[in-house]
Amino acid sequence: MLNSVINPAGPPPVIRWPADGVHNDTGDSAPNATNLSHDMVFNEGHVVTIVTYSILMVISAIGNITVLSIILKRRRKAGTRIHAMLMHLAIADLLVTFLMMPLEITWAWTVQWVFGEPLCRIMAFLRIFGLYLSGFILICISVDRYLAVLQPMRLYQMDRRGKLMIGVAWIASFFCSLPQSFIFHVERHPNVTWFEQCVTYNAFSSKLLELGYLYLSMLMMYWLPLIVILFCYASIIVEIYRRSRESICGQGTDNVRRLGFLGRAKSRTLKMTIIIVIAFVVCWTPYYIMSIWYWIDAKSAMTVDQKVQRVLFMFACANSCMNPIVYGAFNIRTRRTLVTQATVSKTSTETRVVEL
Template sequence: MNTSKMPLHFNGSLPSVPWNETAVYSSVDFFHKPDVAIIALYVVVLTASLSANTLLIFIVIKFQYMRSVTNIFLVNLSVADLLVTLFCMPVQIAKSVTLLWYFGEVTCKTVNFLQGVAVASSVFTITAMSVDRYLAITQSLRQPWMPSRRGACILLAFLWFLSLVIFVPLLFVAAVEREMVPVLARSKNGSVVWMQRSIEFCTETWPDSIKKELFGAFSFVLVYAVPGCIVVISYSLMGRRLCSVLPPFDQTEGSANSQQRLRLVRERKRVAWILLLLAVLFALCWLPYNILQLLVDVNAVKADSVFSVLPYTLLLGHANSAINPIVYCLMTRNFRRSLRKLICQDPDARFTSKIQHV
């Protein structure tokens, strides 16, 4: 998953001068055109994402009552978002300054691989949360769905493993490609001559176009289409249950017990809507980039035709890493109270874990 490069090919021989005899030489200005708008937006997104995700993880670790299964899923989502923030966003900022690659072969492979893994882990986590919410709401409240923290951690470990396996091919095809370009140089004796300079790009070198198309289609289906369908189905069934006329418990039971269960249903409904919002925002943020990348991978469109648009669609996808923790923290009472306690050190603040995010 890397921004497309514009290939350069020069034919014919050019007179050359040894580098040690060159007083000055022209830079390859064509590849150094900073996109100020992209850079400014990335700085804002990176700062917000780093701050919000770190804060969310810290709050869950610090306050024991915040360690519910739902919040464990959210911490995992924040870890994936931090991977994108720390490894992918700085590289995209550098690409907005110059198309040339200065970070070496290992970084080229690592960034491409980690971006795919982090995005896949985020998708799978959101999918797991949607199924968890569906089971929690649709199961009888007499025997509520209560997955253990250990079970949630095992599931998340499996999802990370699956994400790693899916994008292993990128470790083999991501590579630094070198091109020779002519530059104008001035030698010590004052004469101006053409010479060749080696420049580098981080790109994907597939054995053939068929494998590239298959991988593009495979990753799109497995990481975006199938999880998206599961999320839609889960929340559709969940919404039908929540919007039913009768609440999902026995009306003949005592009034106090019924009121307590009704409050639990309302809390679950509120959490379900928040998680649905996170899923919708994720889908909207990553849809433009996934569609464009799929079209490029299957050769439906030329990479050059979307060259100027692709960085902005990738920025929108990366912005989701900042949106996730901000939305959840702002819309969740326990997070707001925990944040207030953390900042203000209010000894009178009272927290309750009667209604947990299960």
């Protein structure tokens, strides 16, 4: 049994080539639903996809548009480097919201691919580009926070370095997504000739090459952001703890005030780190568990209920809903809070560079 390759961007078209349950071996040139397998007709799994993606799209659109509008207002007055990165993160998540999610909803509604070869290749690229960009911008934010704390004497380079990291994130996302437009194509079903699907069947010369591409995609989209996030924020917590220990030995009002700020910074960073890691793992792990299962043993993976499969694959897109909540809550603060922190920061240069 031949299977379409699991797309490392989102829910795959679970179409079997040739499809199990298609009882016409001579070729059926006319639409006849009685000859189609359960996966090739509109079913309860497609209903789950449409409903869930619609809910995710509304939540993500509201959250990311709100964050983006707040950032744009702040940047007109006193935009910061972190605001710029959060703006690009919101843009990346909006690409997922308004490109990938509507595509998945429409695709679930039509079941087969009805938009032709060019759009198959273009949309295969676009449906993964936003996800790559979102992950890479998360890396930029983590590295920026890491450098701000551990290399405070090089703050004059941070703005230029921040712009460079954002540019690299966009370029890297483009090149990581580009193979999708080559491996995805429109394929006719070998038995039901009127049924077409946008799949990766016959795109790879060997199973080893196919698995290599899939695992490389998982490395770039899941493991790389997760490892960088864990390393950067763990290092920040250790550094803040070290500075707070040093402040204990100091004397005077300034040191007491600095110690209090360091304690708040450590607590805030720890909370943010835990939430960021949990959100990333919860959103992406179910997707890759199901994907790896397909890659290793597609036959047994296909025995899982279609509704369960589709929900697990949709977890990845939930990250676009979580980002504005997590990063917006911790990094977009009220004007009153910013004024208060600015007053505190005047007491010490060290206090200013520790602020996250």
